[in-house]
Amino acid sequence: MSSKKRRKRSSVNPDSQSVEDYVAGQLNGSDAGFIAQMGNWMRHIRNAWNGFWFRKSMPHTLGLMRILVGSMLVYTHVVWTLGLSAFLSPGGMIPDSYRYLVFDRSSSAWSLLDWFSTPGALMTVHWVCVAVLVMFMLGLFTRVTAVFSWLIVVSYANRATGALFGLDQINAFLVMYLMIGNCGGAYSLDNWLRKRKGRAGESPLMTSDVLTNVATRLIQVHLCIVYLFAGTGKLQGSTWWNGEAIWGALASYEYQTMDMTWLADYMWIVNLITLVSITWELFYPFLIWHRLTRPVFIALAVMIHLGIGASMGMMTFGLIMVYANMAFIEPATTKRCLSYLRIAQ
Amino acid sequence: MSEETTMNDCEEIGWSSSARTAATIALVAFLFVLVMGPLSNPVGSRDLTLPLGRTMSPFYQATFLGHGYRFFAPDPGPSHIVTYVVKREDGTVIQGSFPNRESISPRLLYHRWFMLSETIYNEYVSLYALPFEEVDRDLEASAEALKLAGRFSIADSINEERARNRRQFDDSRKRFDELVGGVASWLLKENEGVEVELFLLERAIASPLDVLTGIELDDPRFLTDPERIWPIPPLPAMGQIPSLEEGPPGTDSPLFEEPEGFVPPLSDPFPPEAAADGEGGGS
Secondary structure (H helix, E strand, O other): OOHHHHHHHHHHOHHHOOHHHHHHHHHHOOHHHHHHHHHHHHHHHHHHHHHHHOEOEOOHHHHHHHHHHHHHHHHHHHHHHHHHHHHHOOOOOOOHHHHHHHOOOOOOOOOHHHHOOOHHHHHHHHHHHHHHHHHHHHOOOHHHHHHHHHHHHHHHHHHOOOOOOHHHHHHHHHHHHHHHOOOOOOOOHHHHHHHHHOOOOOOOOOOOEHHHHHHHHHHHHHHHHHHHHHHHHHOOOHHHHOOOHHHHHHOOOOOOOOOOHHHHHOHHHHHHHHHHHHHHHHHHHHHOOOOOOHHHHHHHHHHHHHHHHHHOOOHHHHHHHHHHHHHHOOHHHHHHHHHHOOOOO | OOHHHHHHOHHHEOOOHHHHHHHHHHHHHHHHHHHHHHHHOOOOOOOOHHHHHHHHHHHHHHHOOOOOOOOOOOOOOOEEEEEEEEEEOOOOEEEEEEOOOOOOOOHHHHHHHHHHHHHHHHHHHHHHOOOHHHHHHHHHHHHHHHHHOOOHHHHHHHHHHHHHHHHHHHHHHHHHHHHHHHHHHHHHHHHOEEEEEEEEEEEOOOOHHHHHOOOOOOOHHHEOOOEEEEOOOOOOOOOOOOOOOOOOOOOOOOOOOOOOOOOOOOOOOOOHHHHHHHHHOOO
């Protein structure tokens, strides 16, 4: 194909240039053709980028995630009540001086709890925080309570450093992204109240918007980063190669909640679970994006996370990972499923 | 989000071009910061990702991001238990341990105590298991040799590294003191005691063979001897870097004696040969 013909075709449909055309343009040695091909290639990338990040999206999936993540936040912080004096009070086990050193003498690791030094004040503020989280979970004044929920989660995490684990990390980034998107636009008291009052002239909450899509994408990308580094980190360990890693997790007395040691008689099952787990984790960041492999990877995520949660006493962590995976479910699918289950919109 | 919808519904794309450009710049910057977290934590390259990670650490701290996400990596390892003995003024003694499956519930609270004992162990390792003095002496000798050879700039950079190492070591010591001291003070207050001792133990994971021969996961044979961590033990002399089994000099084991008729666990759950095989067969 001559460069003239190619230019003519490009002018009809500039986005229709393929990689083959681009390479052909290079091989023909035409500078003008090459520049045009590069321009088309860049346009392709720009369109794909815009389609990925800036497409409008309905709030149903984020609305459901708000309820589930919110319930986890409420539970997490209600449980903190029992450890308030030990972990979170100024006279507790984790002194400010330790935090100061852990955070490399930086004051960036802020915590709203630092403002309250007496046990009474701390307990009062703690219950106010729990109330805010309940409001967020229910979707009441969601735009405001989402911001406060994020502030609360980070405050507790920065205060209780040394007693944290994966749950806290996932909680924090999920609530941060939910704060960005319109997570109160569906399945929320805000929406219900707006419908009930039927105020004229007000825009409905359940509309598609770009920020909802940006928030969903950020959750998806962040989750891929989590799995990528969790998977590649495991490649350094010999037990993930010899298939015994899952045994190491199941036979840890401190983790164990369900006796799975009967698997000692069937070590091939342990080997298989280990290899499936590491393969799933390594390939998740790449194959979750394709619609054919996505259901498989989400199904594996549910099985592996709930399995670990049940057998290793980390159901909270297992559930929050499953909730995070829900970001890959389309809003229309969420809406259909919940309508089928007759859950009110 | 289906690919068809994403790619074809151009009319669905929102925001003006300038808003999208601004958002793109913000998103690219944010994603870079996001990836740099696990690239610099817990390990990173000394001349690229670690300095970048340090630069971004205020943002990570303010947003509670920048974690390593190496869950159960590189291998599921042994767990660590802190035991304590609190003496009261009337002479009574209270003993306890954490994490304790029997006495701490719900499970999430138990996990908080579990993570605390693991943090104490990590601080212990960063203080006692690194041969700081030995490394420092080697670096000092290298710097002196380079100075004599007239290569002053390299010698200066080595001395800068020594100063950095010294600061990190001093920080490790302070962190350990503050954390274990905080736990000790809290236990004293809670139990109305006048004196407290804390000990650290490691529990190995039972191998399938151990389980098949009827050994329980909580068998005391899987526990190391308790290491006293409060009052703070003295730092080991050069060349005497302890493991949890050996322990720093000057410590004793008043809580857990080796059981009578002690038989070591039947086998190491993850023998070194297996590790060597795994690494060797990586190509």
